[in-house]
Structure formats: structure tokens, C-alpha cells
Amino acid sequence: MIQILEQTEGNVIATKAIEKLATSDYNILLPILTNRLGNYNKLRWYFEMENFKGWELKAFWQDAKFDLKHANDFEKIAMVGEKKWQEWMAIFMRPFTNAEIKYFDSEERDTALAWIKS
Template sequence: MLQILEFTKNNIIATRAKDNLTETDIQKIHPLIHNIVNRGKKVRWYFEMENFSGSKLNAFWQDLKMDMSHADDYEKIAMVGDKKWQNWITQFMKPFTNAEIKYFELEEKEEAKEWVS
């Protein structure tokens, strides 16, 4: 499930992902991305993860990156979650975006929000 957080505003998309992500979750994100891009801005994404396995996250990003037309539309991505995913996520994200990607542990949520802003 992907929850859109209140922190979403201007060119910032803020989400919390829990457990399994679905096609419906992907459909929640695309209009937000298009809205930002259509206003001539780059997307800054705060992506918080909870109770994830690598395959669940991998499937989500593979589905999302199918729209490669947006590869250059991301400016910053703050990945927030368990430290065990830090290297894997950072390496996985690099091929499909030129965005600056930074990883934060769950305890660093506020720092991540400040960084992405």
C-alpha cells in the first residue's frame, strides 16, 4: 500500500510504502509526477518504506520506471527506511534517474524531509 503524505506540496511528492505495492499504487503517483512536470518543475520525492522485501520494492520501481520519459524529471529522492536496504536501493535507482539520491534511516525522517525540500 502506498500512502500519499501531507508533506506532498509544490514539487515534493511524499509517500509511505507498507507491505505490498500494487498497480493501483503506481496509478496514484503518475498524476502527481505529471502535475509537477507540467508546471516546468523537477520532482523531489520523499519515499518512506516500512516492512519491505527487496522483491516488493524491485517490482514497484520496475513498474514506475517503465515511463522512462520522466527519467530526467527527478531532482532529489530521499529514501527512508531500514539501513539494510541503503546500498541496494541506491544502486538500483541510479540507472533510471539523474536525481540526487540520499538514504536516511527511519529515525532520520525529519532530516530527510528537510533535505528533499
């Protein structure tokens, strides 16, 4: 499930991914991202993961297509998680975008939010 967090404003998109992301989550998220891209040259994304287990296959495909199409539309991505593999995911993403990507442990949420807004 995806939650759009109250810190979403301007070119900052703040989300929390809980457990597994499904196609229905991308039906909520992608229009928000697309709308913001119409108003801002570059977006900053705060992506918090809570008990995150990944994506359903169809949802992963939607995510991959969007990411490839908009690889240069993100300025910063803050990934906040609780598992080592989530940190590796942040590292794995770097060659596929021009965005500055940083990983933060879940207890560093405030630091991650401050960084994404700076």
C-alpha cells in the same frame, strides 16, 4: 500500499510505501506525479518505506516505465527505509537518473524531509 503524505506540496512529493506496491497504487501515484511535472521542471521525492516488501510484478513494470521516461525530471530523491537491501536499492538507482539520491534510516525521517525541501 502507497500513502500520499501531507508534506506533499509544490514540487515535493512525499509518499510512504507500506508492504507491497500494487498496480492500484500506481493508479493513484502516477497521475499525481504527471500533474506535478506539468507545473514544475523538476520534482523532489521523499519515498519512505515501512515494512516494505517490494512490488507486484505488474506494478514494478509500471514503475520502471515511468522511471525511464522521467529519468531527468527529478532533482532529489530521499529514500527512507529500515533494511540494508533498501539502501542498496538507492545506490542501484543512481545510474538511471540525474537526481541526487540519498538514503536515510527510518529514524532519520525529519532529516530526510529537511534535505528534500532544501
